[in-house]
Amino acid sequence: MQELKQYTYEEAVAGARDYFKGDELAATVWVTKYALKDSFGKIYECSPDQMHERIASELERIEKKYPNPMTKAEIRELLDGFRYAVPQGGPMTGIGNDLQIASISNCFVIGHEKPADSYGGIIRIDEEQVQLMKRRGGVGHDLSHIRPTGSPVLNSALTSTGIVPFMERYSNSTREVAQDGRRGALMLSLSIKHPDAERFIDAKLEQGKVTGANVSIKVDDEFMQAAIDGKPYKQQFPITGDKPMVSGEIDAAALWKKIVHNAWKSAEPGVLFWDTIIRESVPDCYADLGFRTVSTNPCGEIPLCPYDSCRLLALNLYSYVDKPFTKEAKFDTAKFKKHVRKAMRMMDDIIDIELEKVEAIISKIDKDPEDKDIRRVERELWEKIRRKALMGRRTGLGITAEGDMLAALGLRYGSDEAIEFAADLQKTLAVEAYRASVEMAGERGAFEMYDPKREERNPMILRIKEADPKLYDLMVKQGRRNVAMLTIAPTGTTSLMTQTTSGIEPVFLPVYKRRRKVNPSDKNVNITFVDDVGDSWEEYNVYHHHFLTWIKVNKGLTDEQIKKLSDKEVDKLVAESPYHNATSNDIDWVAKVKMQGAMQKWVDHSISVTVNLPNDVTEALVDEVYKTAWKSGCKGVTVYRDGSRAGVLVKKDKKKEEEGVPTSRPVSLEADVIRFKNGAEDWIAFVGLYNHKPYEIFTGKVDEDALYFPKTVKKGNIIKVIEKDGVKRYDFQYKDKYGYVNTVGGISRLFDKELWNYAKLISGVLRTGMPPIDVVNLVSSLRLDSDTINTWKNGVARALHKYIPNGTKPKGGKKCPECGQESLVYQEGCLVCTNCGHSKCG
Structure with a gap:
């Protein structure tokens, strides 16, 4: 293998910045998430051009296995500049990357083919989800097979604890798994028919509960109609069958409320x-062959059967508009059809690449030095995934830039005309994708289960038949390559690469303000804001990329002229543009749901949509959004009311929250141990806790020879102060798996003397009762000349993030680096944007 050139982070960002024509955010996101890296984080690409060459070479290699192969040039034409076809997430990162052994699937669903609510079955799922998350996959699974609270069990517990404790177990496991610095992603679902449905719905309202998972409730038509009509609804366990062990009627309207x-x-x-x-669901035509859909991936766009997986690729709709933002603007349908068929070939090629990746994972497992019995579960898991991928060859072809495309055509997002155009275009995509799959079946063979008799009454297949009878007849004759193939996934970071609106979403804002730090002594500096520590900032406008395109096309202004526009002039331009009254806060929310329903008819998987609502909307509107979604044929929906994350969590013990902290350190404190990456270094933090809050923190670089306790340390740790001859020593004590107490004597010896002194200083601040978020801000604002101390302060901030309560907003009006809004909140130690979903851990 040819030796790869290694780049520093700064070199890679500089190269990517040139590629994205100065777009710093796109450059840093690309380097962080998608540039070729090895398992140690070393970077081997400095431009998306190199990435596209890597991907095109691999796809060409697969194409050559089959008749009528596409050339690398054809593939590069689709990939270059993120103009047309954009692989998402895992495929962009992993295709052609032989430096890491990981899956390129974006999402998985796991579960038992037959319901298993024993502890063995529950723990097996826990282990499987962790194994998938460590290979970069998002995971979903359903809990409807777990017996409800109070049910008899044949063990010493006598009765079941119900759903919620297992939600916490799966959630905690997810939080422990890091993927390139990010935690794993998990979806937990439950049938409304389950007797623990109300507990499931309430589980995340209590502080500290189920913080590592998204949760979705599976509602059926009978429940929805009962809720509307005010009639009772029967819950039971098991949720199917005529002889339930638990059953009872509930007030459907009350639970819906x-x-x-x-x-x-x-x-x-x-x-x-x-x-x-x-x-x-087309795959559910083969439910008895193992393709019974049980849950969805974490964002909800791919409903899956147990052990199936999917890979995602989006087509950039804006690029198919000729003469955008002019009276002659027109969508190039012929080119779009041609590219849909090519994109489907790419998606099928990516399945072959994933199968190779799975083989590599299995080979690695076989070579691992652990006992075969320990490796067995992981190996069997990947064998199941391999088998399902081969059987169904499922793909996830979607779209992005819907909002920009509509604006470029002069259509206002949310209008009847825009909804009709969007639905017709999605129909075109669906028909051409199915055409490509049928063509590939003739060249490469159909997916092995294909049986036209099984599918003849499926609504999606019937719509394809009505739209193109000849295509349907050919499909019946020679089959289809893929069991299901379409989705619309969230494209948050992908849209940064395409520099367009995300997925089917409208533009968030055509223009917003950002701040940058400036030197007051510089010439021509414009200081608009001075923060609490005296730093000076300049406010400047950030324009949505294609709002800028509209300005240049319709007003003829240069970049320099645009920079000099006053706020009043900018507002006037917005009012004249097709983005006016078409932002995420402007559009009619019910109309948006109707658009989703219209497009859903031509998506055989699902659509990931969050309906963003202003803070002051009523619960009645949320009710209307949900019911409209059901009636319009949507498969799922989530709402987010602005600010709803903050201040909603119930305090578990109010009395403890109000208690002060002792000024004199207790002899022993409950302790937490946090291991993390600080740059390329392995670091550790020992955090002494009083009433579950940080009271002291000692952190530094790990010396593995000196630090001989296990990497996973269970609860029951303490930091104990030993005083002898007037000298204090801090000991860390933990229990091993056999219950024996072990002591790390004098943890100060683990860290540099200078770091230990700073640790005592910050610990003194914590003991005053200062909230962790204020301590983080204090530490982060330190201006120190020492590289060692600057690294240390980053470590302290990273460790303390864990203790910032969910929903807390960062101080100082901090804006999201992706969408520019002041909508960042802490969720499990990560800053998460409640508007666009951007997150940055640490």
């Missing part, structure tokens, strides 16, 4: 319209 209230209050649960999902 709780779902709406919780969604209004905290943005969860999401709602999955399960009868619609199953009724429309």
